Amino acid sequence: MHFPSVSEITTTEVITIPRASMLKEAIDMMFRSNHRHVVVTDRNDFYRLSIYEILRLNREQKDKSIPLEVLDLPKMPTVYKKKNILETLEYLRNDFEQIIVVNEDNSLFGIITQSDILSSIDPDTLMDNYRLSDLLKIKKRNRWINKEEITSEIFNDIERYKHDAAMVIEEGRPIGIVTTKDILRLLKNRADLSLPVKTYMVSPVVTVSQYCTLNEALQLELISIAYTRWVRMIQTYQKELHEINEKLERKSKKFEKIAATDPLTGLYNRMKFLELFISEYTIMVQRHNALSLLVIDLDHFKVVNDTYGHNIGDEMLEQISALLLKELRNVDILCRWGGEEFVALLPAADCDDAFLIAEKIRAVIEAFSPEGMPGITASIGALLQVFFNF
Template sequence: MYNFLLKLSIIFLLVLDLYASKVEVLNNNISTNIDKLSNQLKYLLPNYKESSNDISNLLNIYYQHYEKIQAFEIVLNNKTIYSSYKNSSDIFILKDEPLPIEIKKTPEIYEKDILSNDNKFLGKLIVYFKNEINFTQEELDYLKNKKILKVQNDSNLTPYNFNENGIAKGYSIDYMNLIANKLALRVEYIPGIWDDFLNMLENNQLDLMLNVLKSKQREERFLFSDIPYLLLSPAMITRIGERDYHSFSEIDGKTIALVKGYHSYDRVKKDYPNVKIFPTDNTLEMIKAVANKDADLAYGLRDVLEYNINKHLISNLKISNNIDDEKFGFYITFNKENEILKSIIYKAEKLISKSELEELNQKWFHKIMQTQFSGENHLFSKEEINYLNEKQNISICVDPNFLPYEQITKEGKYVGIVSDIVKQLSQNTNIKFQLNVTKSWNESFEMVKNKECDILPFAVQTNSREAFFNFTQPYLKFPIVIATKDNEFFINSLKDIENEKIAMIKDYALIEILKYKYPNINIVEVNNTKEGLEKVNKNEIYAFVDSLPSITYARQKNNIQNIKISGKISEDLLARIAVRNDEQILLNILNKAINSLKDEEKDRITTKWITIVKEKQFNAELLIKIVSTVVALFVFTIIFLIYRSNLKLNILNKKLEKLSQTDKLTSLFNRAKLDSILESELNVYKRYKEPLSLIIADIDFFKNINDTYGHTTGDVILKEFAQVLSKNIRETDFIGRWGGEEFLIILPKAKENKALITAENLRVAVEKFNFYHNIKITASFGVYECKESNPTKCISKADKALYKAKNSNRNCVKSYSEI
């Protein structure tokens, strides 16, 4: 009876231990769980002959979860007292028989002493692993002696590497745990700050780091994995209500917050001496420096910035894309002398399955989406959530007749670009909006002003309106343009035509904005865009000023002929939400909601409305004239090229009309666009005898890059190459992707000697540029000064010059005159 009760109590303790550890068995490092297994076995080994079935059941849990485990053996006094092994899906229990010799030859094993509660030796647990990795003997010796890897744990690189309540968490941490499981190693995560980590790695206090961006300076100090395990997009943050920054070249004299020791810190310090750095110890401190006005902006990884801004309820910041950089890669980084560990980790990484990576991505990047869009998680504060729950619906009043922005249809349906933006905000945040139907813009304006309605979803901020409303950050911007008869010259500024009659829509913000800057302009008020364009057509006024989408829509819908875009105002129309000024909390909520809008969502919405316009009002004669403006609406911008003063309007209009397609990969002009530009410039050459030169650039040995690194890397190289060329030519030059790895540059007013100098400067810039993965890139250039008006012949001669350069050992510049 006593023995029965003793065994029952042992089984009870074991079941308790198993139950308590089950979650950890399924989730933690394999070596940690084997240590736990040895602790569980101490209850069964004193009577191992009678408990062999219980031992088998316990070990089966590990066989089922870890495919890497091939066999178990328990040894006491150099004698096997229990053994089992797995072959395919079958488990063979040998009990006290030794394992087959071929299994014992497995080089990867893990040993753990089994001790009783009073530290009495009960036996040795030996775990044999499948030989999945072909290690060298030197690597096996390293693994045998290492057992524990020391890895950095950032304080706040959420969601990749951070510490929460003393526990290392994040995508990179889980990725490292996958590697450790393949190697049956433990990982000790060392907390600290970034600047210290790099020194610790150099001094062998860390074995590796997980979140390092590669640079030439760092490659002199450390070893890097051959490829990044994760690619990330950079971004900049600024305060709401202040200008966006998209490039380091825009921030001279500004103060930027950066984390000490980060790649960006060293880069700005070295390359941008006129930029002041506000140093911080971690990402959260960096973000708060901008929020608290200690810095004008900050720079970091977009996911990290978004996660922290939303998690810590920082409502006065906005994020903008950085155009200097495409994407960064996280590399695993090692001490300069530790080639062995680099090789081991590389082999283990190859064993990580696609399903394991998908699970990892789902876990962390799904969590980011929740953080951004769910009030329950982090987007809104408790106070804001309570406000929304109590409010139920946010009432909106709109302009009932202002397409393509917004309209209330005869059926009472709210449609337009802004309507779709409102729907997207609701989808992103679960905020419910309710339309209050009005008959005019003035009625909507007065209702919000009198607190009878909560918001105007499409409003422009002015000094007079600030007395009645609070305004959110902009969510869209549109160019303001000048429309005239098609026989007028290009207009540089409203000052040039201030003595002429200029029409604008009455009661709209544009009048107040432009009257303030151009007090002497002669404004004629009209009721709508259609009326303004018709007055231009009838010569009742000289010009009509409005946003580009409004003019484009009205001209197409009403089939208004003989109208051209003759100029652009320096200001843009910034679309904001006007909020009743007695509810600051609603303003904060809507600013956070606007932060949830993605560029692709905005593009999709505007593209939809452009498509509708084109389908409903297709007119072949008009299409040629307005294609440039239609395309400009796709990307919320219009580029007006001013190359020669006082040229006839039809030359400029040809360029405006043909401002259309771009190469999707590089964002430069595509071949069709280059053809039209070249034809236009050759007409100028023919008429005015102004010099015109061409440069064709070709990346040397580009096929080898694709074959060696893959087409994804090749695409990155093409983008970077395009940026190098674009940044090193004149503003008056045209550049585009001619095909494959070839690029064409058209140089108006440039003789051959000028084109040769430009090409040589480009060649040097390419050779010096630090391309992706530190791949060495050079290029060959062919130059030709056009002597005829036939574009095919001009291109052919520039191409022959390029061919000569490629046959002259490449990485050089040749002109057609040398042939």
């Protein structure tokens, strides 16, 4: 299996802001882009401003006009873009869901997530062997809450425990959910956070057991991210796959030709001739037409091989094959039956046509006398089949 390099699965469109910028600018950028995280750049260092920091600053009622550099933002891990994806598995044990991908000079190239790393594994293996509980180990757990709880208090808990979402429960079953994406939307719209969380929850919620496989979960459309990334990779390799397909087609045609032709003369071999004979025979029957067959045998050709050697004999067979093709019509089919024997199929040729063609061939072979080669003659037998229309 092909394991890609980090650069092949990197998202290069990253929302960034210089560390010298003001907090309000960063928050506005998050609202405009609808991203829960912004990468704060400081030369070759990268920090994360996330929805959790925004919630904390809101709770502490911090002034939004302060510069980002005064905030104690967590530094993000980095990985070189040319590393193989297998070398990034250690990041699955990291608290950071996102990893910065850098160029050779440590400048920003893009970003990957833990989900990107996981979904770059063979999807069949991933779907059948990983369980949801395996993924939950590297994901933040969701908090279970009552629908009457105040939204601002829920936000504080999500910020404190770094939850991805809060699940609204009623009588032991989930009836809604509030995610960090929803939090970003509510902050942007300046929603009234003193209202109960049921006001803003998203419902209904579809659930599965944490012990089901990812393959089973996919049937309920809960874990589509793995295949989404896989499809993106296939699209990336589409050109390469197209080129491979073209090469395979060319090789297939080449092998078909090898299987259908005589390697010495380039004429059809016996197997291909039988296939074409059946096809032509069927057509002639349908059209109630004539069909003739010529069997051409070079006289005493064994003497040529014994006297002049097989190299001369082979060269004569090649040249005689070319002569036969010139004398036959475009619709005629010529094959080397074996040794010095040739067979010619003459569609829509009656007895007179077959005789004329056979005589031309006999005369041409008899007149054939290239330098350094002996003269030769041929015996030709003809078979005529006429399909009458009653």
